[in-house]
Amino acid sequence: MSDDLRELYQEVILDHGKHPRNFHACEDATNEARGNNPLCGDQLVIYLKMGEDGKVADASFVGKGCAISMASASMMTDLLKGRTAEEAQAMFDAFHKMCTGEEEDVDLGEEAEKLRVLSGVREFPTRVKCATLPWHTMVAALEGQDEISTE
């Protein structure tokens, strides 16, 4: 089996994919958005609860998707808690650059360094959107949009 496949499907991704964290709807979310990938029909909903201090108090998601999108959403929702909207946006920007290969060795920040396990998607152009769909959806939720599409 090829090395880039082993790089893509690392144990930590398979674990998040099979047992996603924060995988539930949120009744009292302040921001939520639906993300669609029309290429494959994958859909997910991101829920954010913004605290009075302007930081993410809670983040969760529901949806159906491949191991890459599930793992990405799982790790993202874990990392969002305690961050401001600006910090979340900055994390998205760095993550996006990593996935598209736009910037080699992009600085993800100390806590978000664990996202680097998803960098294997660079070798799979059709799968980049799987990794970034939850993030685009999160940004849409922060901006007050209801729905986004990756196309």
Place this chain on the structure above:
Amino acid sequence: MADTAMHSPAAYDVETVRGDFPILSRTMHGKPLAFLDSAASAQKPRAVIDTVRDVYEREYANVHRGLYEISEAVTDRYEGTRETIRDFIGAASTKEIVFTRNATESVNLVAHSFGRNFLEEGDEVVITELEHHANIVPWQMLRDEKGIVLKVAPITDDGELIMSAFEDLLGPRTKLVAVAHMSNVMGTILPVEDIIRRAHAVGAKVLIDGCQSVTHIPIDVQALGCDFFVFSGHKLYGPSGIGLLYGREELLDAMPPFMGGGDMISSVTFEKSTWARLPHKFEAGTPAIAQAIGLGAAIDYVNGLGLAAIGQHEADMLNYATQQLSSFDGLRIIGTAPNKASVVSFVLDYAHPHDIATIIDRAGVAVRAGHHCAQPLMDRMDVPATVRASIGLYTNKSDIDALVGALGDVQEFFG
């Protein structure tokens, strides 16, 4: 004609057939290419590739215009293809053979020209749950514009049309029944003879989407009695960019043009234009000339092998694939109708179709994974997506063995 002698229908030799398709000798990620995505678009035999090249190298000019030798010659070849297609689907006249870009454009042509002009608010169009988006969305657009009613006939869990429920949807307001001849996702073959008979009994016209069926089943539009029949050239081993609308002459005659421009007119003044005769009334602008001629070569190639022999070979491959896949751990086939052809869709209970497709791609196996432009069907079958392996006239057991072997890699990661 040499092809006919080489591949007599009595002894279908798939390895010889594979030799006619240059792309099948290449590798993908260093592995022999196992191309199991012909239902999305089929590969092209050398005869088609050579024909297209020959047109451009030797005989290219615009059609229906030039008063010089090569323009007349290419016009003859282009119009000759119309006769090849007429014969292939059993139409009464080449006036009934309209070139389009693809089946999607053909359906849209009918929706715009027939639908806008002959359907009134409250009239009904009946489709089924297993339709491709190309046979759903144009009718929704017509519904939103004209206030027609779109009714959807249900299918069983096996993927078969429920005839009694279909018949219940028919009534005096039914003006059109538009159905796939064969499901692009599940391979189900619909009982179109029965559908056409019942639809005609209430005075409705019938459009058959033949994209998937035309490569496996001999078509005779007059025997079927359908009013419209559509397909795409690229799934029939021809070039992309060329498709077909068959329509009964009296209907096409009554229908106004879909697009205006050159080639579709008889005369033009700033006050008024008059339309060309059939089929040119529906063919505005310079057509896909080399692609049409290439489609003719593809049909000659298929005829040389014989659709009956092709169908038998594909049925053997489908049986083999179904057997091999059914015994695979955690695999469930979506679409188990007794009457089906050339397509096997499946899901694994421990891996998403996209992850499966990515992993088996690295083993040289090309399949489609996703909703196959049939999202309502995915909802009906309660799956987000499927993996679809589809069989063409060149598919052999090694292709299927490669698929099953590569699924072992998926199991290693996810099982």
